[in-house]
Amino acid sequence: MFIVLEGIDGTGKSTQTRMLAEWLREQGREVVTSREPTDGPWGKKLRESASTGRLSPEDELEYFLKDRRQHVDELIRPSLDAGKVVILDRYYFSTMAYQGARGFDPAEIRRRNEEFAPVPDHLLILDLDVDSAIERIGGRGDTTNEFEKRDALQKCRDIFLSLTDEPFVHVIDTHGDLDEVQQQIQEAISGTV
Numbered sequence: 001m002f003i004v005l006e007g008i009d010g011t012g013k014s015t016q017t018r019m020l021a022e023w024l025r026e027q028g029r030e031v032v033t034s035r036e037p038t039d040g041p042w043g044k045k046l047r048e049s050a051s052t053g054r055l056s057p058e059d060e061l062e063y064f065l066k067d068r069r070q071h072v073d074e075l076i077r078p079s080l081d082a083g084k085v086v087i088l089d090r091y092y093f094s095t096m097a098y099q100g101a102r103g104f105d106p107a108e109i110r111r112r113n114e115e116f117a118p119v120p121d122h123l124l125i126l127d128l129d130v131d132s133a134i135e136r137i138g139g140r141g142d143t144t145n146e147f148e149k150r151d152a153l154q155k156c157r158d159i160f161l162s163l164t165d166e167p168f169v170h171v172i173d174t175h176g177d178l179d180e181v182q183q184q185i186q187e188a189i190s191g192t193v
């Protein structure tokens, strides 16, 4: 069973990943949680670039793909093969959204990823309006940089919401409190895990 949580920054992915893992473990399931970018060499370079200066769009896309290939080979496939539940905080849908917002074609990004990356059983898209998301991550929204950020996050949100007509995709409204959001997530996957 392979479950992915996606959504723009501040929607609660990391918090909900922990809560979902705990719920499934209580039911006796063996659960592995992970995130992208990973803590491996490519993921580290990507995280560092947030403070040392953003990579070119082309390099950034390549690094995310390299990071993901390693993640699939070393953690995702082996864990799924061993019958574990794998829960990821971000995956290739983030590349579609964020690198899509930087100008690449989301459909082409998806195609390149699905050549090597398994499609999840459930994609939970945690949705929140951009202003509330920025508030949760502590942004004030009154500088040029913040305006740019808002514009980019809006593009990302639109790309995430464009994915919703597929049967394995569930949109989760995260305007409510943590427990309400977790409840929606459990309902979305219930009966299948």
Ligand SMILES: Nc1ncnc2c1ncn2[C@@H]1O[C@H](COP(=O)(O)OP(=O)(O)O)[C@@H](O)[C@H]1O
Binding pocket: 007, 008, 009, 010, 011, 012, 013, 014, 015, 016, 136, 137, 174, 175, 176, 177, 178, 181
């Ligand atoms: N439903 C919610 N209501 C209120 N605050 C929330 C909610 N979900 C997350 N938060 C808070 O928002 C911040 C970002 O949450 P986090 O789980 O790190 O999001 P993400 O991993 O999507 O960036 C944290 O301070 C968290 O406690």
Ligand SMILES: Cc1cn([C@H]2C[C@H](O)[C@@H](COP(=O)(O)OP(=O)(O)O)O2)c(=O)[nH]c1=O
Binding pocket: 009, 010, 036, 037, 064, 090, 091, 092, 094, 095, 096, 098, 099
């Ligand atoms: C997985 C992935 C993440 N990202 C971006 C989204 C985030 O802004 C950033 C780091 O992700 P994340 O660790 O979720 O951010 P934070 O810890 O600050 O919530 O990487 C991409 O641009 N493309 C991708 O393929």
